[in-house]
Amino acid sequence: MSFDKLSRLLAVVLGGIGLVFSLLIFFGGDDNLEFNVGASIWVSIAMFFVAIALAIFSAVRGMLINPASLRSSAIGFGALAGILIVSYAISSGSDYESYKNISESGSRWVSTGLNATYIMSLASIGAVLYSSLSRLRK
Numbered sequence: 362m363s364f365d366k367l368s369r370l371l372a373v374v375l376g377g378i379g380l381v382f383s384l385l386i387f388f389g390g391d392d393n394l395e396f397n398v399g400a401s402i403w404v405s406i407a408m409f410f411v412a413i414a415l416a417i418f419s420a421v422r423g424m425l426i427n428p429a430s431l432r433s434s435a436i437g438f439g440a441l442a443g444i445l446i447v448s449y450a451i452s453s454g455s456d457y458e459s460y461k462n463i464s465e466s467g468s469r470w471v472s473t474g475l476n477a478t479y480i481m482s483l484a485s486i487g488a489v490l491y492s493s494l495s496r497l498r499k
Contacts, residue, residue, distance in 0.1 A: 364422075368415070375408055448476035 362370075382401040389397045424431055454469030463471075 368419075371415075375411070378404060379408065444477050444480050445473065448480060449473045452476050 382397070382404050385397040386394070386401055420434075424434065449469075452469050452472035452475075454465035454467070454472065457463050457465045457468035460468065
């Protein structure tokens with residue numbers, strides 16, 4: 362069985378499991394609602410980790426099949442690391458006093474995440490505009 366067929370089969374099986382637990386929540390009755398929701402959360406967490414493991418496996422498999430893709434992957438990771446470093450450098454945790462139960466460090470990391478999101482959003486908008494304008498020129 363090929364990897365593509367196996368991955369499709371696994372996706373259908375996991376989707377079916379998710380559907381069963383969703384139907385248990387909707388039609389299981391009020392007596393079992395708390396148990397069914399808890400079980401659905403644990404199944405979702407397990408599926409999340411399975412998806413992460415399969416994504417990593419697939420990426421490593423692709424790099425082993427085509428080693429030339431390592432260069433482009435390294436460029437992407439480097440760009441992401443650069444964006445995170447710039448985001449952390451321009452962030453500040455000075456507004457942590459405005460919130461409950463957060464430290465200055467936590468506030469700085471939240472600011473870093475927001476700054477990284479803004480930078481990547483602007484970069485993606487710029488890439489779309491550049492692509493559209495270059496297509497219109499041709």
